Amino acid sequence: MTNQVVAYLQENREKLLEKLYTYLRIPSISTDSTYKEDVAKTAGFTADYLKEIGFDKVTIQETERHPIVTGEWLGAGPDKPTALFYGHYDVQPADPLPLWDSEPFEPTERNGRIYARGVSDDKGQVFMHLAVFEAFMKTEGALPINVKVCIEGEEEIGSTNLHAVLHEQTEQFQADFAIISDSGMVESGQPTMLYGLKGAAALEFSVYGPDRDLHSGMYGGAVRNPLQALAHILSSLKDEEEVVQVEGFYDGVEELPEEERKLMAQAPGEDFVQTVGVPEAVSEKGYTAKEHTMARPTLEINGMYGGYQGEGTKTIIPAEATAKITSRLVPGQDPVDIVEKITAHIEKYAPAGVRVEVRPEPFKAKAYKVDPNHPLIQKAAESLTQAFGKETVFVRMGGSIPVVEWIDTVYQMPVVLLGFGTPEDRLHSPNESFPLESFDKGMETLVYYYQKVSE
Amino acid sequence: MTNQVVAYLQENREKLLEKLYTYLRIPSISTDSTYKEDVAKTAGFTADYLKEIGFDKVTIQETERHPIVTGEWLGAGPDKPTALFYGHYDVQPADPLPLWDSEPFEPTERNGRIYARGVSDDKGQVFMHLAVFEAFMKTEGALPINVKVCIEGEEEIGSTNLHAVLHEQTEQFQADFAIISDSGMVESGQPTMLYGLKGAAALEFSVYGPDRDLHSGMYGGAVRNPLQALAHILSSLKDEEEVVQVEGFYDGVEELPEEERKLMAQAPGEDFVQTVGVPEAVSEKGYTAKEHTMARPTLEINGMYGGYQGEGTKTIIPAEATAKITSRLVPGQDPVDIVEKITAHIEKYAPAGVRVEVRPEPFKAKAYKVDPNHPLIQKAAESLTQAFGKETVFVRMGGSIPVVEWIDTVYQMPVVLLGFGTPEDRLHSPNESFPLESFDKGMETLVYYYQKVSE
Incomplete structure (x- = not known):
């Protein structure tokens, strides 16, 4: 007809x-x-x-x-x-x-x-x-x-x-x-x-150390390097199996129903080695990359900077360092709550000798x-x-x-x-x-x- | 006279x-x-x-x-x-x-x-x-x-x-x-x-992930974020007590003689909280800040960058991230050897899903x-x-x-x-x-x- x-x-x-x-x-x-x-x-x-x-x-x-x-x-x-x-x-x-x-x-x-x-x-x-x-x-x-x-x-x-x-x-x-x-x-x-x-939550944070860039020869060994502190905090956010370590991050997230896992398995998958040139795909422990990208929350560093970025060597301990983070959320997570939890984590993991400041970003959605x-x-x-x-x-x-x-x-x-x-x-x-x-x-x-x- | x-x-x-x-x-x-x-x-x-x-x-x-x-x-x-x-x-x-x-x-x-x-x-x-x-x-x-x-x-x-x-x-x-x-x-x-x-050794290294910046919503959960990998590697270089974790880093370094510790103790010390505005001084476990700056080797990140550095949010997983490192050496350490040891450490700690490249810098001295x-x-x-x-x-x-x-x-x-x-x-x-x-x-x-x- x-x-x-x-x-x-x-x-x-x-x-x-x-x-x-x-x-x-x-x-x-x-x-x-x-x-x-x-x-x-x-x-x-x-x-x-x-x-x-x-x-x-x-x-x-x-x-x-x-x-x-x-x-x-x-x-x-x-x-x-x-x-x-x-x-x-x-x-x-x-x-x-x-x-x-x-x-x-x-x-x-x-x-x-x-x-x-x-x-x-x-x-x-x-x-x-x-x-x-x-x-x-x-x-x-x-x-x-x-x-x-x-x-x-x-x-x-x-x-x-x-x-x-x-x-x-x-x-x-x-x-x-x-x-x-x-x-x-x-x-x-x-x-x-x-x-x-997915929903979204975003923030940036800075680590402050000395009040100016210092000579790394003169002061190395006496002050905490804000870049080292930043790396320490960022590294603590996820483990090597891509599991987010922020306390309470997964609270309220429902287990992925078996039926949905089947639906996702049927969808064509991307071969990330081919499409984006990575040596291998990685995903959250217990989930495929497809499941993780589609249906599990993520936390990503989008940008990071501090100290000398030019050619060659500049022997400084920089005064500050900054990172930008966004998190993609699934049902059961609230963006405001997630920003608060990440903030608490950052403050907890900030080592002695530096000061941290977290600034929530307006980008947020459930x-x-x-x-x-x-x-x-x-x-x-x-x-x-x-x-x-x-x-x-x-x-x-x-x-x-x-x-x-x-x-x-x-x-x-x-x-x-x-x-x-x-x-x-x-x-x-x-x-x-x-x-x-x-x-x-x-x-x-x-x-x-x-x-x-x-x- | x-x-x-x-x-x-x-x-x-x-x-x-x-x-x-x-x-x-x-x-x-x-x-x-x-x-x-x-x-x-x-x-x-x-x-x-x-x-x-x-x-x-x-x-x-x-x-x-x-x-x-x-x-x-x-x-x-x-x-x-x-x-x-x-x-x-x-x-x-x-x-x-x-x-x-x-x-x-x-x-x-x-x-x-x-x-x-x-x-x-x-x-x-x-x-x-x-x-x-x-x-x-x-x-x-x-x-x-x-x-x-x-x-x-x-x-x-x-x-x-x-x-x-x-x-x-x-x-x-x-x-x-x-x-x-x-x-x-x-x-x-x-x-x-x-x-x-002190002597000196310097290098920079980059972590490479996808072949371009990716949408963090689309790809978050499938690829290793080079910034996260960089933070992981950098964080592994020193512990929270400022002890360098690179294997063999302290090989050949003589214990600081008691006589020298006395000499150093007699020298006027800097109150770092006052002079450079840090919340508190930190130094290698077992050494004062004066001893560490004067006579113990150090390792400092001098600069670090990757991804978005502008205002607000850009939801990307960047293609690469870079850090610059210098180490200050004491007698018994060789700059070429130290660069090799740091390189081995970086390669060892690079997580799956990224590729690292270490570039030694010409700045070196015993x-x-x-x-x-x-x-x-x-x-x-x-x-x-x-x-x-x-x-x-x-x-x-x-x-x-x-x-x-x-x-x-x-x-x-x-x-x-x-x-x-x-x-x-x-x-x-x-x-x-x-x-x-x-x-x-x-x-x-x-x-x-x-x-x-x-x-």
């Missing part, structure tokens, strides 16, 4: 791609105020498309920086579920420009991919939802379910204004579930159901996880399998998407993460791209999904 | 100071080729003064960079000992200039001190010897002993050309002992006999020590006590003076380190200065010393 909505998308493919390219041509770089008007123009384009499709109450809601585009179509009636679709129309800067093989804001097709800034993250994936809504309206005159839309322009700069709006305009965004396409698949062509994200057996997730997986013609794998991810935590916390509704990016997309880097296969099969997936959820 | 040589110095003090100031006004900055002519001019001034005094064979020996001034006066005859006087006429750069309270190359007297670049390190102290030689010649028509002179212009840039000259022209510099005034006293006005210097009871040392101490009117203390020093090791190794003669600087002299920093008391009493010391050695 031909699906007429899918057929519409196929028949209108060229026209839709052309429209997507127009969307991608506007450089909606949110971090750089030079592009403020382009960001506004992109919001306008988004709103116009929603109106054209037939959405109601389409609004460009101004904020202190970049607007949020909202709208709704509630024509499916109260018997049908309501989805909140979230996405973002802003993009990362394109520099360094010389590293692009084609213009970042002139979409170009080659090797079965579209090359353009924002094509994967996230304008391309936002556009796919809108195109699917268009297809439903053009063919069936209605969407299968009620849809509320929230598309922001500040995701790449921290979603500050969205945070306030989501917490204040709760009635406007209330729905039965949220759907977001701002993530990816484990590998190109492999349909992937993402059912969990983990998100939905039951992989939840009907909304199972239906998404079925839609993926149907469109891609391949069994869907279930994964959790080590990254954090703050908006997911906010929706989870404020609205207590499941968030369906249906992303079509691939590991080769080069998000935030030169030559960002998105496979045409993801464009086609991704839209097909969304058609099936909105239909299935309506049943 | 009046010492007529000392009297000459007192009577001609103003004239001598004026001559010193002329010497100091020439900016003999060896590292900066802009000053090449000034360096040459300073060599010329030095040579002219030697000729004026009555030295023979005064030569400005050209090298690939800056010349070495040599000369000799052997009129005391074969029955008297011969001293090799070494010093350097080059100076450190003066920047940052705004931090000087008076012009670096316009000597200014205030608070009982002469302020000028090079006044303590080392032009001022070189000048004192020359002035003493002048005083002997003018009053007695002869020096009390034979003297060979070697004054170089590359000490502040590693003495590369002197190294070759000292190793090749051995006949020219052969003597019974060497005398150097390029060091200081433990505190202003406290006569100090320096009878030992320790130097002379028996504090050696007559040449005892006479120096007596001369100091006589001039300063205060009991001389005996110390060893944590720093290294490479030329001392070369003279010791090539010529196997004792090196008498008679320095008159003070801890407040700010060598290499803005506002370098030298006490007028050191100028006066230092020259007096040298008069007594050259006389005593002649007996």
Whole structure:
């Protein structure tokens, strides 16, 4: 039986791609105020498309920086579920420009991919939802379910204004579930159901010793070297089996259910020796690298510095040393609590002769996880399998998407993460791209999904 | 009984100071080729003064960079000992200039001190010897002993050309002992006999993990973090009691003789909490901070870096991390051997999942020590006590003076380190200065010393 909505998308493919390219041509770089008007123009384009499709109450809601585009179509009636679709129309800067093989804001097709800034993250994936809504309206005159839309322009700069709006305009965004396409698949062509994200906690700390850099010949042997003290503290954070030694770090973390371990084992694994060039992969004792990256908390030093960094030798004992740490959290861990525990550990392990100062960083989020057996997730997986013609794998991810935590916390509704990016997309880097296969099969997936959820 | 040589110095003090100031006004900055002519001019001034005094064979020996001034006066005859006087006429750069309270190359007297670049390190102290030689010649028509002179212009840039000259022209510099005034006293006005210097060994090493910086959310839990590995290795180098854990590090190090411990205990100690602002001093288990800095080997991290060093958070696992290490050695330790032992330790403690690379640095020297009871040392101490009117203390020093090791190794003669600087002299920093008391009493010391050695 031909699906007429899918057929519409196929028949209108060229026209839709052309429209997507127009969307991608506007450089909606949110971090750089030079592009403020382009960001506004992109919001306008988004709103116009929603109106054209037939959405109601389409609004460009101004904020202190970049607007949020909202709208709704509630024509499916109260018997049908309501989805909140979230996405973002802003993009990362394109520099360094010389590293692009084609213009970042002139979409170009080659090797079965579209090359353009924002094509994967996230304008391309936002556009796919809108195109699917268009297809439903053009063919069936209605969407299968009620849809509320929230598309922001500040995701790449921290979603500050969205945070306030989501917490204040709760009635406007209330729905039965949220759907977001701002993530990816484990590998190109492999349909992937993402059912969990990690949270995050961050801090930096400094070790202070003498009040100035000292001559290491004159003072070596009389004062504690802040670099030595820093190394001592950092070394104490994890053992050689990658088990975090901070007291209480694993409190509240649930054992990984056997069922999930099976799901993860089925997902394609990365051969880290090949993909990132390490001599060998290492992971927490008792867990595979896949399990550790997806579903176990981590603690990483992201940066560290102190003393002389130039060429050759400078014989000093430096006055101070600093390290930056982030921790990725799983359900059961609270970022504020984790920062406190790491702080206590640092203070406990600081040796005599130095002073430590810990500074929590604002980057923090709770983990998100939905039951992989939840009907909304199972239906998404079925839609993926149907469109891609391949069994869907279930994964959790080590990254954090703050908006997911906010929706989870404020609205207590499941968030369906249906992303079509691939590991080769080069998000935030030169030559960002998105496979045409993801464009086609991704839209097909969304058609099936909105239909299935309506049943 | 009046010492007529000392009297000459007192009577001609103003004239001598004026001559010193002329010497100091020439900016003999060896590292900066802009000053090449000034360096040459300073060599010329030095040579002219030697000729004026009555030295023979005064030569400005050209090298690939800056010349070495040599000369000799052997009129005391074969029955008297011969001293090799070494010093350097080059100076450190003066920047940052705004931090000087008076012009670096316009000597200014205030608070009982002469302020000028090079006044303590080392032009001022070189000048004192020359002035003493002048005083002997003018009053007695002869020096009390034979003297060979070697004054170089590359000490502040590693003495590369002197190294070759000292190793090749051995006949020219052969003597019974060497005398150097390029060091200081433990505190202003406290006569100090320096009878030992530490050696040095240096290396840097890097830890390599993934072939690029990775997203810490995506890869945290699968790869070893090079910063964590670096911290682990560094932490293993010393225990919390400052005992170096490198296998064989203390091999060949003699126990500190009880007599020396007594000598060191008599030297004024620094209150590190006051002088360098540390919460408390720390030193090797079983040794005081004074003993450790003076006479026990040390190992210090001089610099360390890797990953993100900017503001805020960047969630990466960096590709690499680097640390720089120097070790200060005592007699019985060999710098090449120590670098090998530290290298073996680093390789042994490198955890799985990373690769380490150790790069030895050229900075290396063996320790130097002379028996504090050696007559040449005892006479120096007596001369100091006589001039300063205060009991001389005996110390060893944590720093290294490479030329001392070369003279010791090539010529196997004792090196008498008679320095008159003070801890407040700010060598290499803005506002370098030298006490007028050191100028006066230092020259007096040298008069007594050259006389005593002649007996």
